[in-house]
Amino acid sequence: xxxxxxxxxxxxxxxxxxxxxxxxxxxxxxxxxxxxxxxxxxxxxxxxxxxxxxxxxxxxxxxxxxxxxxxxxxxxxxxxxxxxxxxxxxxxxxxxxxxxxxxxx
Amino acid sequence: xxxxxxxxxxxxxxxxxxxxxxxxxxxxxxxxxxxxxxxxxxxxxxxxxxxxxxxxxxxxxxxxxxxxxxxxxxxxxxxxxxxxxxxxxxxxxxxxxxxxxxxxxxxxxxxxxxxxxxxxxxxxxxxxxxxxxxxxxxxxxxxxxxxxxxxxxxxxxxxxxxxxxxxxxxx
Numbered sequence: 001x002x003x004x005x006x007x008x009x010x011x012x013x014x015x016x017x018x019x020x021x022x023x024x025x026x027x028x029x030x031x032x033x034x035x036x037x038x039x040x041x042x043x044x045x046x047x048x049x050x051x052x053x054x055x056x057x058x059x060x061x062x063x064x065x066x067x068x069x070x071x072x073x074x075x076x077x078x079x080x081x082x083x084x085x086x087x088x089x090x091x092x093x094x095x096x097x098x099x100x101x102x103x104x105x
Numbered sequence: 106x107x108x109x110x111x112x113x114x115x116x117x118x119x120x121x122x123x124x125x126x127x128x129x130x131x132x133x134x135x136x137x138x139x140x141x142x143x144x145x146x147x148x149x150x151x152x153x154x155x156x157x158x159x160x161x162x163x164x165x166x167x168x169x170x171x172x173x174x175x176x177x178x179x180x181x182x183x184x185x186x187x188x189x190x191x192x193x194x195x196x197x198x199x200x201x202x203x204x205x206x207x208x209x210x211x212x213x214x215x216x217x218x219x220x221x222x223x224x225x226x227x228x229x230x231x232x233x234x235x236x237x238x239x240x241x242x243x244x245x246x247x248x249x250x251x252x253x254x255x256x257x258x259x260x261x262x263x264x265x266x267x268x269x270x271x272x273x274x275x276x
Contacts, residue, residue: 006219012211027199043142068253080263083263083267
């Protein structure tokens with residue numbers, strides 16, 4: 001089943017996804033879309049963990065648990081980030097990073 | 106054969122929708138593209154025969170986080186609004202930096218030949234995962250499980266406290 005697809009294909013996909021996420025994080029100006037880029041980055045890391053687990057150590061479960069923990073951390077991070085974003089929107093009436101510069105000197 | 110076709114299909118879907126997620130100017134569409142990326146990732150896990158992980162990916166990521174993001178988009182921006190992009194110079198430099206990083210990483214990855222362990226074909230059932238999640242033996246993961254549950258509780262309380270309206274300041 002996995003013989004026909006080398007492990008590096010998964011790594012190539014996750015590498016591209018990771019750097020697309022970084023590109024989005026650098027160019028986006030809206031806080032929610034920046035958060036979405038972070039989700040892309042975390043998801044690409046998950047693909048790496050799962051692929052390594054399946055290809056190199058199929059009898060162990062480390063990749064599974066790393067992936068589950070990353071997902072839980074991503075959920076917690078999204079919840080807190082969205083709470084902060086809503087609070088920012090309440091105070092500034094905007095969630096663009098250009099407009100939120102009150103604490104910049 | 107079918108497996109390869111599915112792999113290439115999901116890979117292509119992941120790459121196209123990732124690019125669309127970070128380039129589209131409509132925020133709600135970006136969230137929907139992100140949903141497609143996450144669902145295709147679950148498809149990759151299915152094709153690796155990891156059904157539990159794919160189910161977790163679908164329920165927590167595609168079901169939970171994307172809905173949370175869509176809710177906050179609807180709360181904070183108008184649907185007709187177009188996202189402001191970075192100035193052209195900054196976009197070009199970001200693209201160059203990410204391309205350089207991607208080439209470096211790809212060169213490193215492709216130079217290394219991974220030898221897959223094809224001897225065992227694991228028939229994982231969810232019982233094994235659940236047992237090792239709460240076991241405190243050598244291969245158990247009880248401590249990370251507890252730590253992550255405390256983290257989730259703290260994040261939940263923190264999110265509620267941060268997003269709560271402060272009534273005292275209004276008076």
